[in-house]
Amino acid sequence: xxxxxRENMTERTDEELIARCKNGDRHAFDTLVTRYQERIYWxxxxxxxxxxxxxxxxxxxxxxxxxxxTSFREDSGVYTWLYRIGINMSLNHLRKxxxxxxxxxxxxxxxxxxxxxxxxxxxxxEEMRRLxxxxxxxxxxxxxxxxxxxxxxxxxxEDISTILGTSVGGLKANYFxxxxxxxxxxxxxx
Amino acid sequence: xxCKEIEKLLPDFVSNKLSRTETQAVxxxxxxxxxxxxxxxxxxxxxxxxxxxxxxxxxxxKPVNVLAGVRTRINAGRKIRxxxxxxxxxxxxxxxxxxxxxxxxxxxxxxxxxxxxYQIFTEQEERMLLxxxxxxxxxxxxxxxxxxxxxxxxTSNSLLDLPDDAFITASEALTxxxxxxxxxxxxxxxxxxxxxxxxxxxxxxxxxxxxxxxxPL
Numbered sequence: 301x302x303x304x305x306r307e308n309m310t311e312r313t314d315e316e317l318i319a320r321c322k323n324g325d326r327h328a329f330d331t332l333v334t335r336y337q338e339r340i341y342w343x344x345x346x347x348x349x350x351x352x353x354x355x356x357x358x359x360x361x362x363x364x365x366x367x368x369x370t371s372f373r374e375d376s377g378v379y380t381w382l383y384r385i386g387i388n389m390s391l392n393h394l395r396k397x398x399x400x401x402x403x404x405x406x407x408x409x410x411x412x413x414x415x416x417x418x419x420x421x422x423x424x425x426e427e428m429r430r431l432x433x434x435x436x437x438x439x440x441x442x443x444x445x446x447x448x449x450x451x452x453x454x455x456x457x458e459d460i461s462t463i464l465g466t467s468v469g470g471l472k473a474n475y476f477x478x479x480x481x482x483x484x485x486x487x488x489x490x
Numbered sequence: 491x492x493c494k495e496i497e498k499l500l501p502d503f504v505s506n507k508l509s510r511t512e513t514q515a516v517x518x519x520x521x522x523x524x525x526x527x528x529x530x531x532x533x534x535x536x537x538x539x540x541x542x543x544x545x546x547x548x549x550x551x552k553p554v555n556v557l558a559g560v561r562t563r564i565n566a567g568r569k570i571r572x573x574x575x576x577x578x579x580x581x582x583x584x585x586x587x588x589x590x591x592x593x594x595x596x597x598x599x600x601x602x603x604x605x606x607x608y609q610i611f612t613e614q615e616e617r618m619l620l621x622x623x624x625x626x627x628x629x630x631x632x633x634x635x636x637x638x639x640x641x642x643x644x645t646s647n648s649l650l651d652l653p654d655d656a657f658i659t660a661s662e663a664l665t666x667x668x669x670x671x672x673x674x675x676x677x678x679x680x681x682x683x684x685x686x687x688x689x690x691x692x693x694x695x696x697x698x699x700x701x702x703x704x705x706p707l
Binding site: 330333334337338341342355358359360362363366425428429432450451452469472473475476479480482483486487 | 497498499500501502505532533535536537539540542543544546547553554555556557559560561563564
């Protein structure tokens, strides 16, 4: 009976789940977490470049969403809302980390993703991954977010516009300039 | 379409994400524009590389499951520390941190051994910062006075009303080795999160920007 209920929940639309969440249905909220955790984790991971921090922040995103769900007005899709929370939390995290780095002399510039278990056969590919990661890391904040949302998350410009409050034309320009900078960075590094 | 408009379409063009009409427009434009053709070529190469790396990441990505962690945090009633939600709890810390910060920038404004005078904040930012802190517990005049007084006096006059844990934290931060080392010591032992979280984001962003530009550290 319980399992049937859970399975039934996975077929619900986001809107139905949100309505149930607002009525205190925890299973509906669990379904939202399961549905979006990967996407939220990856956008955060690409921003903070650290697995543990990304897991921690992803959890924070959903806890915050849970706390705020009753005030979610559904003007936008739930995933754009979750992305916005995730991006804001990542930016705050990065700013704090930057300040801490400035004040404590920590050197985070050499930080690499913690999940590197690179076998020697794919060493070259791993190097390329780091190169791309470094290129993205050096983008101006806005261009970086636009690039991550468009290229990796494959979001339509309209959704990105909702998340960032920027015009579609401006986003396309940001995306182009981000891609150009990545290209230049990689070209200079090779 | 002009080059400026075409170039905005190029990343999606090389990723095959344009509508048929847009694709046609880009193709037409490139027939007569060598610059955009070249641009398109270099973007195509970088997107090929990006795609390869993305596929590599996808292939090696481990599944993410945060559900248990989220449940635990919700059940434990863990609060997310956002500036406005946690401000009341942070007030004592923020006040002490702010005092340190204020003291810090006055110290920085005094000539350093190398003869330079460092200024972290513009006058406008100082005013913004001081106004924000003013709403906590200090007045502008009190902060000015604090900035010109000794660490011992700050400790004895300002910290006694704090809860025990805040008092210990603040005392540790405010016990200088000597006045010359005070700034470094205070900055190194103060949790910058408390300072940042107690301020509106536009103020904290400006502080950060200025630290980056002018920090002598």
